[in-house]
Amino acid sequence: MSKLALRDLDVRGKHVLVRVDFNVPTEERNGAIVITDDTRIQESLPTIQFLREHGAKTILTAHFGRPKGQPVEKYSLRPVGLALHDLIGHPVAFSHDCIGPDAEAIVADMEEGDVTLLENLRFHPEEEANDPKFAEALAQLSDGLYVNDAFGAAHRAHASTAGITQFVSQAAMGFLMEKELKYLHEELAQPRPPFLVIMGGAKVSDKIGVIKALMEKADVFLICGAMANTFFKAQGIPIGASRVEADKIDLARELLDFAGKKGVKFLLPVDVLETNEIKTGAATEQSGRLSPNDGVRDGWQAVDLGRESIELFQNEIARAGTVLWNGPPGIFEIPDFAAGTIAVAEALAKSNATTIIGGGDSVTAVKQAGLADKMTFISTGGGASLELIEGKELPGVAALSDK
Numbered sequence: 001m002s003k004l005a006l007r008d009l010d011v012r013g014k015h016v017l018v019r020v021d022f023n024v025p026t027e028e029r030n031g032a033i034v035i036t037d038d039t040r041i042q043e044s045l046p047t048i049q050f051l052r053e054h055g056a057k058t059i060l061t062a063h064f065g066r067p068k069g070q071p072v073e074k075y076s077l078r079p080v081g082l083a084l085h086d087l088i089g090h091p092v093a094f095s096h097d098c099i100g101p102d103a104e105a106i107v108a109d110m111e112e113g114d115v116t117l118l119e120n121l122r123f124h125p126e127e128e129a130n131d132p133k134f135a136e137a138l139a140q141l142s143d144g145l146y147v148n149d150a151f152g153a154a155h156r157a158h159a160s161t162a163g164i165t166q167f168v169s170q171a172a173m174g175f176l177m178e179k180e181l182k183y184l185h186e187e188l189a190q191p192r193p194p195f196l197v198i199m200g201g202a203k204v205s206d207k208i209g210v211i212k213a214l215m216e217k218a219d220v221f222l223i224c225g226a227m228a229n230t231f232f233k234a235q236g237i238p239i240g241a242s243r244v245e246a247d248k249i250d251l252a253r254e255l256l257d258f259a260g261k262k263g264v265k266f267l268l269p270v271d272v273l274e275t276n277e278i279k280t281g282a283a284t285e286q287s288g289r290l291s292p293n294d295g296v297r298d299g300w301q302a303v304d305l306g307r308e309s310i311e312l313f314q315n316e317i318a319r320a321g322t323v324l325w326n327g328p329p330g331i332f333e334i335p336d337f338a339a340g341t342i343a344v345a346e347a348l349a350k351s352n353a354t355t356i357i358g359g360g361d362s363v364t365a366v367k368q369a370g371l372a373d374k375m376t377f378i379s380t381g382g383g384a385s386l387e388l389i390e391g392k393e394l395p396g397v398a399a400l401s402d403k
Contacts, residue, residue, distance in 0.1 A: 002402060002403045003172070003173050003397065003400040003401065003402060003403065004170060004171065004172040004173070004400060004401040004402070004403055005172055005173055005178055005403075006047060006050060006051075006147055006172050006173065006174050006175060006178075007050075008172060008403070009145055009147075009170060009172055011051055011054050011055065011056035011145060012054055012055035012056065012112070013055055013056075013057075013112055014056060014057065014142075014143040014144075014145055015056075015057045015059060015107060015110065015141065015142045015143045015145070016051055016056045016057065016058055016059065016142060016143070016145040016146070016147060017059045017061060017138060017139065017141055017142035017145070017146050017147070017164070017168075018047065018048070018051070018058055018059065018060050018061070018146075018147045018148075018149060018174065019061055019062070019146070019147070019148045019149065019150045019153070019160050019161060019164075019396075020040075020044045020047075020048075020060050020061070020062050020149050020150050020174075021040050021044070021062060021149070021150035021151065021152040021153055021380060021381075022040060022041060022044070022060075022062035022063075022064060022077060022080045023040065023062065023063055023064050023065070023152065023153075024036075024037060024038060024039075024040050024041060024064075024080065025037045026079070028074075032079075033074065033079045034079075035079065035080065035083050037364070037367070038083060038087075039363070039367070039378075039380065040152065040380050041080065041083060041084060041087060042087070043176045043380050044060075044149055044174075044176060045087060045088065046175040046176070047147065047149045047174035047175045047176060048060070048084075048088060048115065049088065050175065051147075052088070052090070052113045052115065053113075055112040055113060056112070056113075056145075057107070057110040057111070057112060057113075057114055057116075058114070058115045058116070059107055059110075059116050059118065059141055059142065060084075060115065060116065060117045060118065061098055061117075061118045061121055061138065061160055062077060062080070062117075062118075062120070062121065062150065063120060063121045063122045063127065063153065063160075064076075064077050064080065064120045064122070065120075065122070066122070067120060067122050067123055068122075068125075069122065069123070069124065069125030069127075069128070070123060070125075071119075071120075071123045072123070075120055075122070075123075076119065076120060077094075077117060077118075077119055077120050078094055078119075080117065081094045081117040084115070084117065088115065090113070090115060091114075091115075092115045092116070092117050093106050093110070093114065093115070093116040093117070094116070094117050094119075095107075095116060095117070095118045095119055096119050097118070097119050097123075098118035098119050098120070098121050098123070098124070098138065099124070099134065099137040099138060099141075100137075103118055103141060104141065107141050118141075121158075121159075121160050126159060127158050127159050127160060128156075128158055128159075129159070130157055130158055130159050130162060130163045131159055131163070132159075132163060132166070134159045134163075135159040135160070135163030135164045135166065135167060136164075136167045138159065138160060138164050138167075139164050139167035139168050140167070142168060144168050144169035144170065145168065145169070145170055145172075146164055146165060146168040146170070146171045146172070147171075147172050147173070147174045148161060148171065148172075148173055148174060148177055148396055148397075148399075148400060149173070149174025149175065149176045149177050150177075150396070151176060151177050151180040151181075151379070151380055151381045151384055151396075152359075152380050152381040152382065152384055153384070153396060154177070154381070154384045154388075154394040154395070154396030154397050155381075155383050155384040155387045155388075155392070155394050155395065155396070156395065156396065157395035157396075161395065161396035161399070162395040162396055162398075162399040163399075165399040165400065165401070170401050171399065171400045171401045172400060172401065173397070173400055176380065177397070179377070180379055180380070180381060180384075180385075180388075181388075181397065183356055183376075183377040183379070184356070184358070184379060184381075184385055184388045184389055185388055187322075187354065187356065187377075188217075188322075188324065188356070188389060191217060191321070191322035191324075191354070192321035192322045192353075192354055193219055193321050193322070194219040194220060194319060194320050194321050194322075195217060195218050195219050195220070195320070195321065195322045195323075195324075196218070196219065196220045196221075196222065196316055196317065196319075196320035196322070196323045196324070196353070197214050197218045197220070197221050197222070197323075197324050198222045198224065198313070198317075198323065198324070198325040198326070198327075198329075198344065199211060199221065199222070199223055199224070199227070199326055199327055200223075200224040200225030200227065200228075200326070200327030200328050200329050200362075201225045201226070201227055201326070201327030201328070201360070201361070202225065202226040202227060202243065203226070203227055203245055203248075204227045204230045204231075204245055204248050204251060204252060204255075205245060205248050205251070206386075207227070207326070207327075207386065208251065208255075209386075209390040209392075210326075210386050210389050210390045211255060212255075212258065213389065213390045213391050214324070214389065215258060215259060215262050215264050216262070218264055219264065219265065220264070220265040220266075220267065220316055220320070221259065221264060221265065221266045221267065222267050222312075222313055222316060223266070223267070223268050223269075224268075224269055224305060224309075224313075224327070224328075224329035224330075224340070225327050225328060225329050225330070226242070226243045226244075226302075227245075227327070228268050228269055228302075229242045229243060229244040229302060230244050230245045230248050230249060230251075230252045231252045231255075231256065231268050232268065232290065232295065233246075233249050233252070234249045234250075234252035234253045234256065235256075235292070236292040237290050237291060237292055237295045238292075238294075238295030238296060238297075238298075239295055239296045239302065240274070240295070240296035240297050240298055240299060240300045240301060240302070241296075241298070241299050241300060241301050242296055242300075242301045242302045243301070267312065267316070268290075269290070269302075269305050269306065269309035269312075269329070270289055270290060270306070270308050270309050270312060271286065271287050271288065271289055271290055271305075271306030271307065271308045271309050272286075272287045272290065272296065272302035272303075272304065272305065272306045272309065273285075273286060273287070273302070273303055273304035273305065273306055273330070273337065273339070273340070274286075274287050274296050274297065274300040274301065274302060274303070275300060275301055275303050275336075275337070276299060276300050276301075278301070278303065278331065278334070279334070280334055280335065280336060281336070282336065284303075284336060284337075285297075285300070286306050286307060287302070287306055289308065303330055303331050303334075303337040304329065304330030304331065304332075304337045304338070304339060304340045304341070305329045305330060305339070305340030305343070309329075309340065310339065310340055310343045313329070313340075313343065313344055313347065314343060314347045317344070317347040317348060317351050317353070318347065318350075318351060320351065320353040321353055321354070322353055322354045322356070323348060323351065323353045323354070323355050323356065324356045324358055324389070325344065325348065325355070325356070325357050325358060325362050326357075326358035326359065326360060326362055326385070326386070327360065327361065327362060328340075328341040328344075328361050328362060328365050329341055329344060332361075332365050332368070341365045341369075342365075342369050344365075345365055345366045345369040345371050346369065346371065348366075348371070348374070348375060349371045349374035349375070354376045354377075355374075355375045355376045355377070356375075356376060356377050356379070357375050357377070357378040357379060358379050358385045358386070358389065359379040359380065359381045359382040359384070359385035359386070360382045360385070363378050363379070363380075366378065384396075
């Protein structure tokens with residue numbers, strides 16, 4: 001995947017349009033929008049600072065939330081601009097639109113080293129429609145130089161991620177994009193064995209393609225979270241009131257058979273933590289060892305790994321050479337159901353393996369555990385990570401200039 005990189009561009013004195021992923025989690029406090037996790041902004045800083053240090057006039061463009069093609073105040077990027085100003089210690093100009101007279105006037109007034117943030121791209125329906133005229137209007141703000149550093153949006157063929165490349169002279173990947181491709185594409189192409197995949201989350205159907213793709217190279221799979229319930233059901237293990245994809249039971253059986261044919265060690269939890277209510281302080285019980293004769297009791301739900309399963313997961317992680325983790329094993333947002341998730345994060349932090357956190361809730365989990373700095377790599381992409389791992393072409397990457 002030999003694509004043009006930021007360091008290949010001559011940016012001094014030039015307007016460079018940079019697509020970043022500033023779709024950060026926020027909450028309202030005392031009438032103000034507060035960013036609760038600035039990871040995606042932090043991860044964009046190496047690209048932004050490189051451009052500033054090399055005399056570029058950096059124009060940042062991003063989406064935020066789902067405003068459905070019209071201006072919505074709560075989805076304005078202005079709070080992100082204020083946060084970015086604090087992080088880089090330099091003023092960040094803000095344009096109330098991403099194209100048109102306001103944006104053009106602010107961009108025209110920029111000096112070398114300046115940074116401008118444009119308003120939410122998705123205030124215009126043309127963004128998600130990949131409208132050529134909208135893409136061209138964005139491109140005209142630059143001096144023909146475009147950088148895509150928004151890995152989290154690279155699986156979308158939108159105007160700012162794919163269409164725009166038709167209207168610039170050079171389209172390069174930023175440092176974050178480059179790092180994501182290195183670990184999720186190159187590193188996983190030939191992982192150091194044993195290669196362990198920990199796959200959790202709610203639905204088997206969301207990850208069927210990824211599971212099948214990874215079975216071509218994985219040595220061990222640990223299936224957990226609510227998606228494990230579908231596999232339990234396929235094996236005739238009672239799951240009580242646990243969440244299950246009833247229409248995917250045959251698919252679960254197919255995957256179990258596929259793993260057997262591939263010689264992949266495909267493991268499910270051997271016991272679980274049960275509860276009769278999803279809330280803090282709810283009653284919980286450790287199940288027995290799961291079997292067709294002994295499963296989750298009627299009316300109760302599996303919400304985390306049991307004690308034996310935690311030990312099983314820890315032992316497999318300790319033996320691994322490379323670990324890919326996507327999806328937590330429990331409802332870790334509730335402390336009573338977080339022991340399994342914390343145990344997995346701690347085992348990864350202690351291991352000698354290359355540890356890759358494949359986006360989504362797993363990222364939140366390792367951060368909550370205070371162990372993010374102990375991981376080899378943490379992806380900023382959710383759907384983009386899964387599609388890349390599955391082997392799909394990402395439109396936002398394919399559209400970049402070849403070296």
